[in-house]
Structures are given as C-alpha cells and as structure tokens.
Amino acid sequence: xxxxxxxxxxxxxxxxxxxxxxxxxxxxxxxxxxxxxxxxxxxxxxxxxxxxxxxxxxxxxxxxxxxxxxxxxxxxxxxxxxxxxxxxxxxxxxxxxxxxxxxxxxxxxxxxxxxxxxxxxxxxxxxxxxxxxx
Amino acid sequence: xxxxxxxxxxxxxxxxxxxxxxxxxxxxxxxxxxxxxxxxxxxxxxxxxxxxxxxxxxxxxxxxxxxxxxxxxxxxxxxxxxxxxxxxxxxxxxxxxxxxxxxxxxxxxxxxxxxxxxxxxxxxxxxxx
Numbered sequence: 001x002x003x004x005x006x007x008x009x010x011x012x013x014x015x016x017x018x019x020x021x022x023x024x025x026x027x028x029x030x031x032x033x034x035x036x037x038x039x040x041x042x043x044x045x046x047x048x049x050x051x052x053x054x055x056x057x058x059x060x061x062x063x064x065x066x067x068x069x070x071x072x073x074x075x076x077x078x079x080x081x082x083x084x085x086x087x088x089x090x091x092x093x094x095x096x097x098x099x100x101x102x103x104x105x106x107x108x109x110x111x112x113x114x115x116x117x118x119x120x121x122x123x124x125x126x127x128x129x130x131x132x133x134x
Numbered sequence: 135x136x137x138x139x140x141x142x143x144x145x146x147x148x149x150x151x152x153x154x155x156x157x158x159x160x161x162x163x164x165x166x167x168x169x170x171x172x173x174x175x176x177x178x179x180x181x182x183x184x185x186x187x188x189x190x191x192x193x194x195x196x197x198x199x200x201x202x203x204x205x206x207x208x209x210x211x212x213x214x215x216x217x218x219x220x221x222x223x224x225x226x227x228x229x230x231x232x233x234x235x236x237x238x239x240x241x242x243x244x245x246x247x248x249x250x251x252x253x254x255x256x257x258x259x260x261x262x263x
Contacts (some may be wrong), residue, residue: 027223030162033216037169038255041209043198045261051193059173068173072166075158082159113159120163127199128168 023081026074036064039106083113147245162217175262197262206259214252217242221248 040059040134043051058064088098096104161226172192199205225244 003229017253021227024223024227027220027227030158030216031220031224033162033166034213034220035251038163038213038251038258040169041200041255041258041262044193044200045258051196054191055172055192059169061173065173068166068170072163075163078157079163082155082188117160120160121167124161124164125171126167128150128165128196129148129171132194 022074022084023077028079029067029071029074030078033068035076036068079117083110086110086113147218150215150218151222154215154217154222156215156218157212158219162216165212199263200259206262210252210255210259213255214248217244217251218248221245 036059040051040054043054061066087109090109092098097109098104170214221244225241228234228240228244233240
C-alpha cells in the first residue's frame with residue numbers, strides 16, 4: 001500500500017511514488033472491467049440476441065474497447081509488480097528458495113511465474129475463442 | 135483486546151487480497167484479451183454488415199462451457215477473488231487521501247460493493263443452464 005507519510009497529491013511527488021500510485025490505481029480499472037464482464041455473464045441467461053447485442057454494442061464500442069485496452073495495460077502492470085514481489089514474499093522454507101547455503105537468485109524465482117502466466121493465458125484465450133473442445 | 139492482540143477481521147480481507155492478487159496477475163489479462171478480441175470482432179463484423187447469427191456460436195460455446203458446475207465454480211473464483219483484491223486496494227488508496235477521514239464509510243462501501251458484485255456473479259452463473 002502507499003506509505004503513510006506521503007500524503008497530498010501523489011502524482012506531483014513523482015518517481016517511484018507515482019509508480020506505486022499507478023499500481024494502486026490499476027485496481028480501479030480492473031474493477032470496472034470486472035463489472036463489464038459480469039454483465040457479459042448475465043447476458044448468457046438470456047437469448048443469443050441479448051449476448052450479441054452486448055458484445056457488439058457495448059464490448060465492441062470503440063470507447064469500451066479503448067477502456068479495455070487501458071485496463072489491460074494496468075492489469076499487465078499489476079502482473080509484473082506482483083510477480084516481482086515473489087523473492088520477498090516467498091517464505092524461506094518454501095522449496096527452491098534456498099539451495100543449500102545459497103539463496104536462489106531473484107530472477108530464478110520470478111521466471112516460473114511468467115512461464116505459468118503465458119501457459120494459463122494461452123489456455124484461457126484458446127477456450128474463450130473456441131479453439132479448445134469443452 | 136485478546137491476549138494475542140486486538141480482535142480484528144483484517145487478516146480475512148488481507149487473505150482475500152493476496153489470493154485475488156495471484157488470480158488477477160495470472161488470469162485477468164487473458165480474460166481481457168479474450169473480451170477485446172470478441173468485442174473487436176463484433177465491431178468489425180458489424181461495420182461489415184455480418185448478421186447476428188454469426189455470434190451465436192460464441193454464445194452457445196460459452197453457455198455449454200458454463201453449464202458445467204466445475205466451470206461455474208472456476209468462473210466464480212476468477213471473478214470474486216480479483217474483485218475483492220481490487221476493492222481492498224481501492225479502500226487503502228482512498229484512505230491515503232483526504233477522504234480517509236471517512237474510514238468506516240470507505241471500508242464498508244468497498245467491501246459491500248465486492249460482496250454485492252460477487253452475489254450478482256453467483257446468481258448470473260446459477261441462471262446459466
């Protein structure tokens with residue numbers, strides 16, 4: 001969370017603090033997008049025409065597409081910052097954190113997150129676009 | 135105050151925050167890419183005058199997928215944990231601003247929003263047959 005002592009306009013304080021503020025702001029964009037996604041789930045209870053209308057006129061609206069692209073950028077920023085916390089968040093007793101007396105390099109702890117991220121993302125996109133039999 | 139410190143429900147919200155952070159980091163970007171692709175395809179096809187029946191495939195595909203109770207549960211987790219994560223962060227960010235004077239109102243509003251959204255999600259998923 002944002003350090004308690006840094007009050008006032010976060011943007012004007014610049015540097016690392018702005019990056020922290022942007023990371024926190026990412027939540028707002030993701031939350032709004034989740035509401036859009038919730039509405040998409042809701043349309044599945046109705047006829048195909050309702051789903052089509054929502055995809056074409058709401059999700060497909062240029063403003064919403066632009067917002068989703070912005071939310072995607074914030075979401076990827078959250079992903080990067082979250083993965084890079086791994087070396088600090090992993091408990092010392094977790095497998096692989098220590099190799100004998102040597103602590104595993106940070107990069108080696110972070111890299112598997114990206115591998116898992118790419119695999120999960122590929123699976124989700126494939127399922128959503130009907131490329132994988134369900 | 136108990137012998138181990140103040141009685142508080144904060145650990146519960148931080149637990150949801152942590153779990154939601156992992157799910158958000160791993161899954162949400164791909165979900166967004168999928169909806170952008172769907173939306174963009176709809177927009178482009180709409181401009182090209184493609185009939186609505188074109189999208190029925192996506193509708194029936196999603197419906198068949200979410201008719202499965204396990205898929206419903208996975209979808210609920212994919213929605214609920216990121217939502218609690220986001221609302222927890224929004225709460226703490228707002229508390230750093232001058233609005234932080236209304237701490238109780240901010241906390242209640244953020245978590246209530248998350249709970250209501252998750253309830254709607256559960257209802258929407260239950261109605262998919």
